[in-house]
Amino acid sequence: MKIHSITVGPVQTNVYLVGDEKTKEAVIIDPADSPEDIMKMIAESGFTVTKILLTHGHFDHIAALGEIAEKTGAEIYISEKDVELLRDENKNASMLFFGIDIHFDMPVKTVKNGDTITVGKLEFTVQETPGHTKGSVCYFAEKAIFTGDTIFATGYGRTDLYGGEYAALRVSLMELAPKLKGKHIYPGHGDAARF
Numbered sequence: 618m619k620i621h622s623i624t625v626g627p628v629q630t631n632v633y634l635v636g637d638e639k640t641k642e643a644v645i646i647d648p649a650d651s652p653e654d655i656m657k658m659i660a661e662s663g664f665t666v667t668k669i670l671l672t673h674g675h676f677d678h679i680a681a682l683g684e685i686a687e688k689t690g691a692e693i694y695i696s697e698k699d700v701e702l703l704r705d706e707n708k709n710a711s712m713l714f715f716g717i718d719i720h721f722d723m724p725v726k727t728v729k730n731g732d733t734i735t736v737g738k739l740e741f742t743v744q745e746t747p748g749h750t751k752g753s754v755c756y757f758a759e760k761a762i763f764t765g766d767t768i769f770a771t772g773y774g775r776t777d778l779y780g781g782e783y784a785a786l787r788v789s790l791m792e793l794a795p796k797l798k799g800k801h802i803y804p805g806h807g808d809a810a811r812f
């Protein structure tokens with residue numbers, strides 16, 4: 618498994634390219650912003666992106682979704698519970714933060730607890746971690762966990778935006794905690810961390 622990343626956009630969101638070195642197939646996790654930089658990362662990596670995995674539907678994780686999906690032809694995966702954020706510029710907070718309308722109408726595939734998404738020989742397993750948003754998920758692949766805004770190197774995500782709920786996040790963090798040992802987390806913002 619090979620991981621590339623860049624940090625883009627007004628709130629410095631991490632975009633990950635995670636690929637299977639044998640088949641050269643890869644996913645993009647959270648095409649946050651700056652589509653030209655993401656396309657450059659893909660080109661330089663030598664991987665072919667066939668899937669886009671979203672950790673949740675907030676504007677700062679999806680702003681480049683339209684262009685990246687169109688240019689790569691990749692399928693899009695998101696929790697069913699966050700599809701409404703993709704579709705609605707108020708629910709994904711793009712209006713609130715920047716007064717700009719970011720929303721998408723393209724078809725997506727939805728994921729739920731325990732689903733596995735296969736890319737080449739790589740498998741990404743889904744764990745639902747509601748709290749930051751209703752449809753926040755973490756993707757587990759080998760020793761890596763892509764956590765979006767559920768958990769960071771030194772903290773956890775805010776719960777004051779649409780669909781956020783602190784009590785739910787607490788439960789999600791309790792469920793995640795025992796699974797972190799020996800893993801590397803790759804969050805939506807800030808540095809990766811080793812547990």
Ligand SMILES: [Zn+2]
Binds near residue numbers: 675749766
């Ligand atoms: Zn978020």
